[in-house]
Amino acid sequence: MSDLSAFRQPVVQAARPELRAVAGISQNKLRIKELSFYYDRTRALKDLTFDIPERRITAIIGPSGCGKSTLLRVFNRMYDLVPRARAQGSVLFEGEDIVTTRRLLELRQRIGMVFQRPSPFPMSIRDNVAFAPRLLGWGSARVKEAVARSLQAAALWDEVKDRLGDSATSLSGGQLQRLSIARCLAVNPEVILMDEPCSALDPIATLKIEDLMVELARDYTIVIVTHNMQQAARVSDNTAFMLMNQAERCGELIEFAPTHELFNQPRDRRTEDYITGRFG
Amino acid sequence: MPARNVWRRATSSLARGAVYGLTAVALIPLGLVLWHTVVNGLPAATHVDFFVNVERPVGIPGAGVAHAIVGSAIMVGIASAVAVPLGVVSGVNLVEFGGGLARAVRLAADVLVGAPSIAIGLFAYVLFVAPFHHFSGMAGALALAILMLPVVIRTTEGAVALIPAGLRESGLALGLPRWRVALQLVLPAAAPGVITGALLAMARAAGETAPLLFTGFGNRFWTVDPTQPMSALPLIVFHDALTPYPSLQQQAWGAALVLVAAMLVINLASRWVVRRQQRFAGQL
Ligand SMILES: Nc1ncnc2c1ncn2[C@@H]1O[C@H](COP(=O)(O)OP(=O)(O)OP(=O)(O)O)[C@@H](O)[C@H]1O
Ligand SMILES: [Mg+2]
Secondary structure, three states: OHHHHHHHOOOOOOOOHHHOOOOOOOOEEEEEEEEEEEEOOEEEEEEEEEEEEOOOEEEEEOOOOOOHHHHHHHHOOHHHHOOOEEEEEEEEEOOEEOOOOOOHHHHHHHEEEEOOOOOOOOOEHHHHHHHHHHHOOOOHHHHHHHHHHHHHHOOOHHHHOOOOOOEHHHOOHHHHHHHHHHHHHOOOOOEEEEEOOOOOOOHHHHHHHHHHHHHHOOOOEEEEEOOOHHHHHHHOOEEEEEEEEOOOOEEEEEEEEEHHHHHHOOOOHHHHHHHOOOOO | OOHHHHHHHHHHHHHHHHHHHHHHHHHHHHHHHHHHHHHHHHHHHOOHHHHHOOOOOOOOOOOOOHHHHHHHHHHHHHHHHHHHHHHHHHHHHHHHOOHHHHHHHHHHHHHHHHOOHHHHHHHHHHHHHHHHOOOOHHHHHHHHHHHHHHHHHHHHHHHHHOOOHHHHHHHHHOOOOHHHHHHHHHHHHOHHHHHHHHHHHHHHHHHOOHHHHOOOEOOOOOOOOOOOOEOOHHHHHHHHHOOOOHHHHHHHHHHHHHHHHHHHHHHHHHHHHHHHHHHHHOOO
């Protein structure tokens, strides 16, 4: 079995080679195997199998309702909040199965998430980033260092360094989304999940986030759900295309390949139809 | 101008007139009560004696209600110290964790909100007075706490339920435990509503007589000891207004005025807190 998945591992190509140090072959960070997902009795995902490589950007695309957000929420077990929702199969993360792990808090620290709509905490910009580190019991020096480091890594530092004490709600939409990213970086994650992070942003703010993602992919594994195919093509190294299986009304993986291959020579007819805008 | 337009305007001004008129009618009794309280209460409440001395026998000048002001403050203070933390935590729990226990608590709170306060007084008598064989400020405070608890629970629940799910999810996605997200992220975001609820519950407790009749009972002498019977402003109003002596009746009006003024202060305080909090809660 393991030989097979090694065989399927895509040839990785950097989206912006000039920004990447080395675009070599990378390890698989998340290994998804025969993953199915149920909301109570309705099946939302069916038998997904693919690997998400480390320190790369993986895009998940597909029409509305095909289960992209559901899949993302399996990776950090956010679905635990939905009563009677359950996953079947496995998602291996550094040898541990996410589906069955009991160390939820540690998992969510290591696999962070940025949501479509930023939710600023009702406190200052500084406290937004410092909130989780403080609750985790870090000392004040370490918290301070984490705030500066995270805001810098999220490309927000220069804009807010003189007003860290201001309320976070005074920031613009694009800044808020970068604040969400900073907040997530503060607890030292390894993987960052992003669910349509730019869907509420103008093109300039979107471009900033995209640059940031490419920058962050030097150190972090990024999985992004997007409806914007240009965005997927611009930033991602690999793309997964999902579709709702009309007969069974549940999401399936149609094709997973290096982004340029998927967009230029799709292997599946349905992928081609989707990316050329013939349906979806 | 077409006739339909004229007709429309006429109905509109008629409706507006009716709304203003009815609002005025509704405000009249309220205004009268306030006016009477101020006019009748001022003669007593403009003496320094009134605020520093305790009750005196009829006919002896210089009487005051200092013991009742302090008694009210102590009993409402203890009641709040018990009811507010307990009520806030159960209110948060209702929203964040739900389940069978939460449904039971919600039902109990609803029943308790509707319970006549005299019944709560009797209940407190059986629990906190009878076993100790004497009235006490503590028993009065606990009766008031029982009165406050359901109000605090339900207002907290309402305020917390209004917080968008995104805030909770963002906290949980950082790997923080559920209870910490509930108490340290969601609850502060709901603080304006929660604080207002607590202050209104306090105001209600401060104005109640019935729960104190056979718990705090009243006391004509100075005491700050909650194991002793204790006076309170509503008790002064209740007892003194029933006497035939004009000087005591005046004292009752004075005590009523102090109560109304305290309510005003509490209300203004809650508005101020809400405004201050909203600076940060902003566009949540
Ligand atoms: N909490 C829930 N309870 C029950 N069903 C749900 C729940 N959340 C999502 N679903 C269902 O699961 C399916 C997949 O939803 P999901 O949100 O993952 O789609 P998506 O691909 O992210 O769509 P979009 O692009 O519109 O965000 C949908 O049919 C949806 O109705
Ligand atoms: Mg979605």
